[in-house]
Amino acid sequence: MMWRKYISQKESVIIKKVIFFEVQGGSDKGPDGYRPDTMPMVEALKECAQDAEVIFFEIEKREQIFNYVKDHAVAYVSRINPGNLKHEAEYFDMLRELCVEGIIGMPHPDAMISYGAKDALVKLRHTSLVPEDTYAYYTINQFKSTFPKSLAKGERVLKQNRGSTGEGIWRVQLVEKLADGVTEVPLDAQIKCTEAKDNHVEYHRLDSFMTFCEQYIVGTNGMLVDMTFLPRIKEGEIRLFMLRDKAINVVHKKPAEGADAFSATLFSGAQYRYDKPEEWGALVQSFLGQLHEITTLLGGYDLPLIWTADFILDTDDFGNDTYILGEINCSCVGFTSELELAHNVAQEIIDCLHEKATVLG
Known part of the structure; x- marks a missing residue:
């Protein structure tokens, strides 16, 4: 396997771990206390001979955690839902310090903020993705x-x-x-x-x-x-599940029936369907073609490891379908319904480590 050959040449990558950050508690945890999609990624990395472990962030152990990760990790993957994090500023400060120390951020905390904040839409309103009156x-x-x-x-x-x-x-x-x-x-x-x-x-x-x-x-x-409200939301929201610059799958989220229903969340009764990216080829290719412009407008950071882009159908002046970006998520995108994607994520992490090591020589 190419990766096994590569790491034999770069022993430091074998020694250094990929650290997954979690936090204790929250409705996103399974019976074992972890997010259901975290340990499958850890195990998938280990199958590829890349060591990995989970660390729960605690503000009281902030310095201890920082020093351990600085000394033992090559990269971190943040898997903390912001809603479960009581000390967000301190956590992000620690991640920034780790990035300064050369730890690869997946994602960098400022990328997490730039992509995940709702005003990312305003920064993109001069593109074809977002209406001007946003x-x-x-x-x-x-x-x-x-x-x-x-x-x-x-x-x-x-x-x-x-x-x-x-x-x-x-x-x-x-x-x-x-x-x-x-x-x-x-x-x-x-x-x-x-x-x-x-x-x-x-x-x-x-x-x-x-x-x-x-x-x-x-x-x-x-x-x-x-x-602006887009009435074609009733036809469903189209979520691109991204691993850096790759669309891995597409989730079609159709709101519940009812005149007022427009929410595409499972909690609200929306129905989810999982499609292959090829089934939404025009949307995927259009979006991928604009990634360079998106990264530039959102701060120039590396693309997040795991992120999503949600689109709503609209109609242009000529009656053609268009896709309007409604939201980007990258803080802690879950994939508990498709845990087999953990292997895709692990390979993407390995590819990223390979790329960074090649750049550094």
């Missing part, structure tokens, strides 16, 4: 002054930066149409709000709903992203 609100004043104008153009989707499984993602539509020529929704207008978490519907005045949404803007990494 906005990010970092302050309450900015939100309250701009959102009534964007809502006047039609249905919108607001996405908080924090949260998961559709929490804090709202489809917002006017109960009554505006009069012709009106370019800003009055603050006392009645709006219909549907949350992606479970497709439940609430009715509010615009001003009270914006006050409710202030919670998403305040605090560390707080922001709201405002996008």
Whole structure:
């Protein structure tokens, strides 16, 4: 096997481990305390003669963990769901320090932030992937002054930066149409709000709903992203499961039946279908062709090891299908429904180590 031949020439790669970071607790853990997709990756690496182990990050052991990884690892793979991490800033600082020490970050913490933050969409809005009228609100004043104008153009989707499984993602539509020529929704207008978490519907005045949404803007990494609502979401969201620059599989996520349902999460009742990338050839090739531009606009970092790009169908002015990017995830993408992908991940890690070792000579 080519890799076995390679590591015999580069003994330091055999000696050094690939460290998988996890954190204790959380709903993403199996009966053994690990994420169900972590140990399959560890075992797949060991089958390829690359040592690997799992370390649980604890703030009290931060220096001990740092020193151990610095001395014993060639790379780390972060498998911590941000929702389970109480000391995110300290964890990311440790990862940055490890990268400075020459440990290969999978991914680098700043890449994790740049790709995973919802405002990645705003950074990409001048590409064909994201509509131009996509906005990010970092302050309450900015939100309250701009959102009534964007809502006047039609249905919108607001996405908080924090949260998961559709929490804090709202489809917002006017109960009554505006009069012709009106370019800003009055603050006392009645709006219909549907949350992606479970497709439940609430009715509010615009001003009270914006006050409710202030919670998403305040605090560390707080922001709201405002996008046009794409009605073809009812046909399903298309998720590309990526290993660096390779599309490994495609998940077609169709929202539950019902007039208001638009969420593509399992929790909300969406149905998942797993397809081969070849079945979505046009989308895959278009996206891969734009990876260089994407990496440049998102900070120039190496592509994450495991990440996803979610697309929604739209129609262009000529009636042709187009694909709009709705979200990128890279903090801790799971694949518990297809654990056989652990072997693909292991090979990708090995390829990355090989590439880095070749560059370093």
